[in-house]
Amino acid sequence: xxxxxxxxxxxxxxxxxxxxxxxxxxxxxxxxxxxxxxxxxxxxxxxxxxxxxxxxxxxxxxxxxxxxxxxxxxxxxxxxxxxxxxxxxxxxxxxxxxxxxxxxxxxxxxxxxxxxxxxxxxxxxxxxxxxxxxxxxxxxxxxxxxxxxxxxxxxxxxx
Amino acid sequence: xxxxxxxxxxxxxxxxxxxxxxxxxxxxxxxxxxxxxxxxxxxxxxxxxxxxxxxxxxxxxxxxxxxxxxxxxxxxxxxxxxxxxxxxxxxxxxxxxxxxxxxxxxxxxxx
Amino acid sequence: xxxxxxxxxxxxxxxxxxxxxxxxxxxxxxxxxxxxxxxxxxxxxxxxxxxxxxxxxxxxxxxxxxxxxxxxxxxxxxxxxxxxxxxxxxxxxxxxxxxxxxxxxxxxxxxxxxxxxxxxxx
Numbered sequence: 001x002x003x004x005x006x007x008x009x010x011x012x013x014x015x016x017x018x019x020x021x022x023x024x025x026x027x028x029x030x031x032x033x034x035x036x037x038x039x040x041x042x043x044x045x046x047x048x049x050x051x052x053x054x055x056x057x058x059x060x061x062x063x064x065x066x067x068x069x070x071x072x073x074x075x076x077x078x079x080x081x082x083x084x085x086x087x088x089x090x091x092x093x094x095x096x097x098x099x100x101x102x103x104x105x106x107x108x109x110x111x112x113x114x115x116x117x118x119x120x121x122x123x124x125x126x127x128x129x130x131x132x133x134x135x136x137x138x139x140x141x142x143x144x145x146x147x148x149x150x151x152x153x154x155x156x157x158x159x
Numbered sequence: 160x161x162x163x164x165x166x167x168x169x170x171x172x173x174x175x176x177x178x179x180x181x182x183x184x185x186x187x188x189x190x191x192x193x194x195x196x197x198x199x200x201x202x203x204x205x206x207x208x209x210x211x212x213x214x215x216x217x218x219x220x221x222x223x224x225x226x227x228x229x230x231x232x233x234x235x236x237x238x239x240x241x242x243x244x245x246x247x248x249x250x251x252x253x254x255x256x257x258x259x260x261x262x263x264x265x266x267x268x269x270x
Numbered sequence: 271x272x273x274x275x276x277x278x279x280x281x282x283x284x285x286x287x288x289x290x291x292x293x294x295x296x297x298x299x300x301x302x303x304x305x306x307x308x309x310x311x312x313x314x315x316x317x318x319x320x321x322x323x324x325x326x327x328x329x330x331x332x333x334x335x336x337x338x339x340x341x342x343x344x345x346x347x348x349x350x351x352x353x354x355x356x357x358x359x360x361x362x363x364x365x366x367x368x369x370x371x372x373x374x375x376x377x378x379x380x381x382x383x384x385x386x387x388x389x390x391x392x
Contacts, residue, residue: 071175071202074195078182081276087191110236116194118243130190173315180322189334196342204349211352220361224352227368238341238378245382246334
């Protein structure tokens with residue numbers, strides 16, 4: 001947490017000199033002392049380098065590619081004269097449990113083609129998803145279409 | 160050369176911005192509007208900021224635009240999720256052509 | 271009838287965009303800045319998109335539509351600030367962009383909380 005705050009401070013005051021670095025050290029230590037235990041509840045997760053490897057090599061290119069496909073999809077649907085949409089809210093089931101993993105899963109669902117997360121039921125592991133082009137109303141098949149791509153990678157990263 | 164690539168990125172982002180706003184006008188429903196607008200405008204603005212980074216290079220403005228890009232990718236889906244949840248709790252109906260609404264069924268089952 | 275409305279709207283929008291592209295507008299900034307011929311037109315097209323957003327703010331049937339449009343408007347103004355940074359070469363425009371992004375995110379969260387409970391109870 002201290003290092004994250006310090007890096008953000010250094011990026012904000014670029015062309016670093018001594019005064020900026022000293023004041024930034026004090027401020028980021030203060031921020032880390034105040035809110036550090038809010039965000040990091042399981043510090044042993046941060047220690048594995050293989051998680052960072054999975055994050056940058058598998059998750060990030062897949063996320064950017066899905067995001068680009070989502071944009072082309074929305075552009076096609078908006079420019080089509082008869083608006084080919086069949087919207088609806090479906091229910092999918094996930095196996096992830098931690099807060100960070102669920103947040104990343106909801107973010108990546110929102111930015112991928114045609115889907116947007118509406119609500120999370122954390123106790124049962126159920127996500128409610130607004131889908132602009134409903135292909136199946138069933139829980140299991142919808143899970144297979146929407147969630148499975150991200151779940152395999154995120155499970156390796158965050159568990 | 161790298162300036163030309165940056166200008167191409169800005170052009171792509173601009174196209175997606177205009178398409179997202181067109182979707183905001185054309186689509187019939189709060190949730191569909193939220194989807195189209197959030198996806199298109201987020202990626203469009205991130206593309207504009209990345210073009211800014213490519214043109215300005217490693218100066219103060221370029222680094223800050225990169226930081227702003229990361230911030231937008233992290234926060235825009237959260238805001239969209241919060242607005243969708245609030246709208247559904249407030250009782251905004253879906254469009255008449257909607258296929259299924261599992262969320263309302265489950266909420267009625269609880270109450 | 272629907273096809274007809276789509277056709278009219280498309281001709282209107284594409285016409286405005288082509289008008290912006292081909293016409294030599296009097297730009298607001300000095301003409302010897304870098305890439306001003308491209309970036310000035312970019313500024314005008316972003317303002318066109320903002321006007322489309324403001325249409326949804328004006329004619330929104332429910333309150334949620336207006337909140338969505340305000341959120342999207344906030345994200346787009348960040349892009350406007352970035353383009354202003356390049357075209358004028360002053361780096362404090364991107365500071366305005368970062369502050370605007372933070373403010374827009376907090377504003378969207380507060381408005382959705384208001385929409386959810388009709389009040390700040392929890």
